[in-house]
Amino acid sequence: MDELETPDAITLQDMADEQSLDFVPTSFDDYIGQAALKDKLKVYTQAAHMRNEPLDHMLLFGPPGLGKTTLSQIMAHVMHVAIKICSGPMLERTGDLVAILSGLNVKDILFIDEIHRMPTHVEEVLYSAMEHFRVDVILGQGAGAKSVSLPIAPFTLIGATTKIGMISAPLRSRFGINERLEFYTHEELQTIVLQNARFLGTSFSPEGAFAIAQRARGTPRIAKKILRRVRDYAQVHNNNIADTHLVSQALVFLSLDDDGLTKVDNMLLHKIIEHFNGGPVGLETLASLIGEDADTIETVYEPYLLQQGYLERTPRGRQIPGNKLPFLHKKYSGQNNIF
Numbered sequence: 001m002d003e004l005e006t007p008d009a010i011t012l013q014d015m016a017d018e019q020s021l022d023f024v025p026t027s028f029d030d031y032i033g034q035a036a037l038k039d040k041l042k043v044y045t046q047a048a049h050m051r052n053e054p055l056d057h058m059l060l061f062g063p064p065g066l067g068k069t070t071l072s073q074i075m076a077h078v079m080h081v082a083i084k085i086c087s088g089p090m091l092e093r094t095g096d097l098v099a100i101l102s103g104l105n106v107k108d109i110l111f112i113d114e115i116h117r118m119p120t121h122v123e124e125v126l127y128s129a130m131e132h133f134r135v136d137v138i139l140g141q142g143a144g145a146k147s148v149s150l151p152i153a154p155f156t157l158i159g160a161t162t163k164i165g166m167i168s169a170p171l172r173s174r175f176g177i178n179e180r181l182e183f184y185t186h187e188e189l190q191t192i193v194l195q196n197a198r199f200l201g202t203s204f205s206p207e208g209a210f211a212i213a214q215r216a217r218g219t220p221r222i223a224k225k226i227l228r229r230v231r232d233y234a235q236v237h238n239n240n241i242a243d244t245h246l247v248s249q250a251l252v253f254l255s256l257d258d259d260g261l262t263k264v265d266n267m268l269l270h271k272i273i274e275h276f277n278g279g280p281v282g283l284e285t286l287a288s289l290i291g292e293d294a295d296t297i298e299t300v301y302e303p304y305l306l307q308q309g310y311l312e313r314t315p316r317g318r319q320i321p322g323n324k325l326p327f328l329h330k331k332y333s334g335q336n337n338i339f
Contacts, residue, residue: 023199061164062181065221068160088118115159116166183218208247279319
């Protein structure tokens with residue numbers, strides 16, 4: 001195993017780092033959305049706190065940007081413990097993970113984002129750490145090498161993933177809690193926009209906030225991103241006041257249409273209609289037509305288009321459902337040169 005040292009490549013951050021960028025709730029009451037999941041997490045954290053034990057290891061899964069990291073930070077805050085945050089792809093060596101684990105105190109939380117992308121040899125270190133709170137370290141090299149078992153403080157691992165199917169069975173079986181995050185409603189996103197607007201010191205009308213929510217693809221991260229860009233537009237054009245009219249102008253400026261589709265969404269659907277009369281068409285072919293990576297289409301754009309019924313997957317490829325074809329034909333009529 002590699003020499004134990006704290007790796008520069010690993011990003012370890014606490015709640016203060018996140019709060020400098022966006023409003024970050026510190027309690028379940030301040031967290032908007034995911035009502036059923038919040039009720040469960042309240043029980044889990046309160047029970048563990050009453051027993052004075054670490055929270056059981058937890059796997060959170062669902063599309064990106066729904067609040068997995070934020071919920072983990074809230075759990076740490078509620079239980080009065082520290083949280084260390086890192087990303088699976090950055091854990092390249094076993095020594096990277098062991099260095100982090102050895103630095104945890106009793107009941108601390110280790111949050112690993114994109115845990116499905118963690119290398120297999122690093123993942124195997126987690127098995128004994130999660131079950132027995134120890135890690136095995138190899139000292140020396142060659143014939144003189146020996147294995148030493150090092151105890152670590154009882155801790156909680158929270159893994160986050162957008163692709164739960166890519167989590168290996170041995171790792172998945174070691175999580176005592178498995179919970180999925182769902183997309184947000186427009187009303188929940190409207191509340192999040194207004195909440196963050198107050199944090200940013202920008203005046204937003206409820207109607208303007210709802211217009212942003214309609215275009216946020218059910219995702220708070222996207223809502224906050226749009227909010228910051230509308231805020232820029234308001235600062236330049238209307239003395240930092242984002243009334244309904246200005247928000248509408250800003251959304252046009254940002255190429256977000258009334259249906260909540262981005263320029264890339266429209267390009268993707270338009271190409272399917274223009275070249276394949278609605279499909280089906282293979283993902284790789286579609287990626288080549290619009291100049292995007294196939295994985296990006298599958299993970300970033302497709303989930304919302306599938307959710308809204310603009311696209312469907314078939315054994316022969318992607319296609320536009322028949323009930324959407326007339327609407328999209330009309331929408332893209334005469335727009336051959338726009339995309």
